[in-house]
Amino acid sequence: MSTHPVPVEYARQTNLTEAQYRKLYDRSLRDPTNFWSEMAQKFVTWYKPWDAVLTGSFEKLNMAWFKQGKLNAAYNCLDRHLGTRSKQAAIIWEGDNPDEVRHITYAELYEDVCRFANVLKKQNVKKGDRVCIYMPMVPEVVVVMLACARIGAIHSVVFGGFSPEALESRILDADCHMVITANEGLRGGKVIPLKKNVDEALINCPQVRKVIVIKRTENPVSWQEERDLWYHDLMKTVMPQCPPEMIDSEDSLFVLYTSGSTGKPKGILHTTGGYLVYAAVTHHYVFDYHDGEIYWCTADVGWITGHTYSVYGPLLNGATTLLFEGVPHYPSFSRFWEIIDKHKVNIFYTAPTAIRALRREGDQFLQGTTRESLKLLGTVGEPIGPDVWEWYYSVVGQSRCPVVDTWWQTETGGILISPLPGATPLKAGSAAWPFFGVEPAIVDDHGNEVADDQMGKLIIKKPWPGMMQTIYKNRDRFVAAYFKEFPGNYLTGDDAKRDSSGYYWITGRNDDVLKIAGHRIGTGEVEAALLHNADVSEAAVVAVPDEIKGEAIYAFVTLKVDIKPTEEIKKALIQQVRKSIGAIATLSYVQWADTLPKTRSGKIMRRLLRKIANNDLTELGDTSTLADPQVVDNLIANRLAVEESSRNN
Ligand code: PRX
Helix, strand or coil, X not given: CCEXXXXXXXXXXXXXXXXXXXXXXXXXXXXXXXXXXXXXXXXXXXXXXXXXXXXXXXXXXXXXXXXXXXXXXXXXXXXXXXXXXXXXXXXXXXXXXXXXXEEEEHHHHHHHHHHHHHHHHHCCCCCCCEEEXXXXXXXXXXXXXXXXXXXXXXXXXXXXXXXXXXXXXXXXXXXXXXXXXXXXXXXXXEEECHHHHHHHHHCCCCCCCEEEEECCCCCCCCCCXXXXXXXXXXXXXXXXXXXXXXXXXXXXXXXXXXXXXXXXXXXXXXECHHHHXXXXXXXXXXXXXXXXXXXXXXXXXXXXXXXXXXXXXXXHCCXXXXXXXXXXXXXXXXXXXXXXXXXXXXXXXEXXXXXXXXXXXXXXXXXXXXXXXXXXXXXXXXXXXXXXXHHHHHHHCCCCCCEEEEECCHHHCCCCECCCCCCCCEECCCCECECCCCCEEEECCCCCECCCCCCEEEEECCCCCCCCCEECCCHHHHHHHHHCCCCCCEEEEEEXXXXXXXXXXXXXXCCCEEEECCEEEEHHHHHHHHHCCXXXXXXXXXXXXXXXXXXXXXXXXXXXXXXXXXXXXXXXHHHHHHHHCECCCCEEEEXXXXXXXXXXXXCECHHHHHHHHCCCCCCCCCCCCECCCHHHHHHXXXXXXXXXXXXXX
């Protein structure tokens, strides 16, 4: 694999050299207390300093960061910048329609956040209450998040692409009493019926007392007088000042749901102090952020990337963050590149799935644009193959912008493994080296570290400030999911190898979590949706490779006796999964199965199904535990060709 030299032009302005990285990294492991203490003082403003930087350990699972420290997230993102940046744009907003653009200064954002914090208070929202946010990518989503943070309420942002059912289960799990939404969203020229979805979700959520609605479009929506309130009406009735609450470092800032390998999505809970320190520090170093730069992360705020690197990281560092409401292909495949030129974007952070889709359309879509403002490119969410990396680096970035391939997770709060621009020689397709304070290891099934270049399970040996606090209301699941397999270590759920130069190569999940177009979906959730259909007796879902989405969903479905497979049933199943989860979870392949391969104790052998779906039949491994070996032969005989012709979408 090639090692790109660091572009010379770039190396002149970097925040860090390779030698400085190595020195700082060593120190961060040797002396984490002083290292993180200095970072916490430099990047965050505290009302009261902490008693201890880190207490507890992975062994005892009682970790706490910056204990007894007091701070406020909104104050750190806004108030403290007002002296120097009040007229600087905090947000540049580009609407779905390219003619709609807004610049919101730090002073304006501050005022709106104060106003909305007062609205929340008037509605009796208190510190520690959970507030559900189901919104499009409009500046108000940032206002609402920071207003929650200002008064110490815990926001729970639910991606606007999730279905009413998925929204309902998240509202119920977090016990939210308020939902903030928009009448409609706009994406790719299409209208998303957000308020209608909320109405549907709330049928089974009687505890929700109020719904606050932002008017994004002029279309009317149904209204419940007792419950629904317009955002713009409420904002007129309140003062533009609201003193920030003093929040404890270990008080939760937000909960964000993500899929696990089993059961319902987990509410990942993040702290205030540790999370903010980590968001600011990683944003500064990984994106080599310099004052005055225009920074654009394309992630929706419904995902962790949107939380940490569209909102908190950049605003903590006083950056101008670009929010984009639309999609990469609307009105044309040039949209990203046009936005970069139009707003002179310096730092651009997106997902491999978007890069693959744009690359497939051809370079002609880049031709009318210069992208000369770019100095850095980033990617996140799934492995980026070397070919796609090369295209991003040489065509999009014209071989002058380093690419930071950042590896992290909802649970980690911020980036754990990534090149640092200017400091790390780049290798196409590798997330390179660990960030400060992060001690990864690759282990075999028994927890022994493997040799260089050997694949194994990626674990993290020591706590870092951005890490999750727990799973909301489910500490047992937190312990079982992340710390049971290798006690004393955090289990990532990813497979990886490390080469002899210390570069990490992360290949993907080793549990039953799928990555469809970078979106995390649990096989269990999809299977539960399939089982809702009265004709279905059993279902098992695995991932197969997809040229654009990275992975696609392949479902094996056994129908009840006497039910004949038909196209109608197949369509109903696809519909059911979309209804339970959302359009991000579309089944690409449905194979009818007379029975599923099971062990004698009745466990479905997913490993075998994965091999069958992927046509990887050379080594089926140990099939001796199968109750009925004939089942496998039948499934192989009826396997669907994983190619465009048999796809459903
Ligand atoms: O499998 C890894 C993959 O995304 C998973 C985490 O998904 P989520 O919690 O949705 O967060 C995504 C954005 C931080 C990981 O377990 N992943 C993330 N980044 C990379 C990656 N896989 C390979 N390379 C990456 N850079």
